[in-house]
Amino acid sequence: MDNLPWIFISALLVNNFVLTYFLGLCPFLGVSNSLETSARLGLATTFVMLVTALCAWVLNTYVLVHAPYLRLICFIVVIASTVQFIEMLIKKLSPALFRAMGIFLPLITTNCAILGLAIFATNRGYGFVEGIVYALGAGIGFTLALVLLAGLREESELSNIPQLIKGTAMNLIIAGILSMAFMGFAGLFSSA
């Protein structure tokens, strides 16, 4: 039904998880004041997304066929466990990175983008490969949106912004303009 390049580009640009589906807004608005943290968080999130897509497919194919109503709880358990595991991994491999990321690692658990990914992939009936490609596109798209906003915010630190608009209001308006820009990607795959 959906071919792989379409799935990837759609998740990355045309239907970007943050700018089109409004998923992952907490970190988007909260973390994006630093370019470096944003990139790191994006990468970690992408990894969690890949693992989640994998587990979701396994669950959907073998377990949840018999008990579809347990889907939500199973997904959450998988996501929470994956994040816990990654936390331990990073702590062991690179304590410096662990300290730098601080509170943001456990916050990936409540990142609606990951749960959203699992639910969307399930609803669209994606198979194994499609799920992986989708997670890749979504994760990179998320990172892209985060990095873009972070870059813009860092720039704006140096400008003279009226007190009235500073803060979340400004971030939202910038996000709105970014979202409009991304709307231009629609129709990328038209064969007309």
Added chain:
Amino acid sequence: MKKSESYDELIKGIWRDNPVFVQVLGMCPMLAVTNSAINAVAMGMATFFVLVGSSFLVSSFRDWIPKQVRISCFIIIIATFVTVADYTLLAIVPKVHKELGAFIPLIVANCMILGRQEAFSSRYPVRLAVMDAIGMAGGFLLALFSLGAIREILGDGALFGVSLFGENFEPWVIMILPPGGFLTLGVILLFFNWFKLKKDEFLADVAEAERGG
């Protein structure tokens, strides 16, 4: 004393500590489902149900839930209520359920709900917890409704599907698209900032007047 206490918990969520406009929580579902007033209200009611139900249970069992596993327990409770809400909506209003789509299960990831359990319900008795939940969820519903109404009126020329303006109204389509969500919320927050600035200025003037005489 008790009565005004719980009343205070109730109304603080609606204006002073409004979860969306002041605390800026629960963003994810907000922008996605507010492209029309009916969707916004449906989502607000579903969240209301989940928040009040979860707060009630969490507060009732707060003495039995060990600290180490409290977050997991909260999430299990919340997820159960969300699943119940999901199936109930699907059975009663399938059309609305289709519009809200995947965002109903995503109520689980709404940081506001988990946040309330952690910050309040797990530490206070049932009546206060429920009052707080009703207030927060009410504020959330109000915020969702205002966002949804603005976007629908500007972007579709209608409210709850009822056309407000005549044939010649050219709808501002971008409002019901994603950018519209970001921009509307941004502008509303702008107003809140303005209010706050004015209020601070006023208070500063009063303080100065009192000092200077």
Added chain:
Amino acid sequence: MTAGAHTATPGPSSLRLVLTLAIAGLISGIAIIGIYESTLPTITANKARELREAVFKVLPGVSQMQQLVYRDGELVVSEELGKDEQAVYGGYDGEGTFVGYAIPGAGPGFQDTIGLLYGYAPERRLVLGMEVLESRETPGLGDKIYKDAEWVGSFSALSIEPAIVAVKKGSKASPNEIDAITGATISSKAVVRIINETHSDWSERLPRAGSEPPLTTSEPAGNGERP
């Protein structure tokens, strides 16, 4: 449960933790299963009714339908649908005479995937109707693919061989051509493309015209047999 003391109060035992989670999980499971079972009849009825309405829209004149699954190389009457199996719906009129197939299809549109259902009469090789089941096209522009009643109506008696072609508005010449929607070219062409692609998949699977599976009137218990 209060944070304590400087005296070392040992935390709750692991057993207690596991037990708490297990009990929470158990109660949660019971509640979820309960709501699932109690809403299942309504939900199933809703879904069936939606499907019926869509099928009746794309196949004018039908009042009865059944699901036809492509299984082991042929089209059989079946209520169940296996995981990788695909199905179409047979539409029959009041007397049980076959009218046409309602075939579901999906594919990328302008913004996101478009899902649709189209009615097909095999004897005359004509598309009888089209209904968009799901789309996220641009409001005011792309969403005309289901809001423009006239355009949707132009899918009746549309020849499918050779494949349908969307042409510029007003230049429709042959029976397999259809006007594209001005301002929604890509969305409308996507609809046409989806129908063509779906049809090329299904045309080999459908039986010879005239030998369609008859309507099984009694409560279908699994597979029906073809005469």
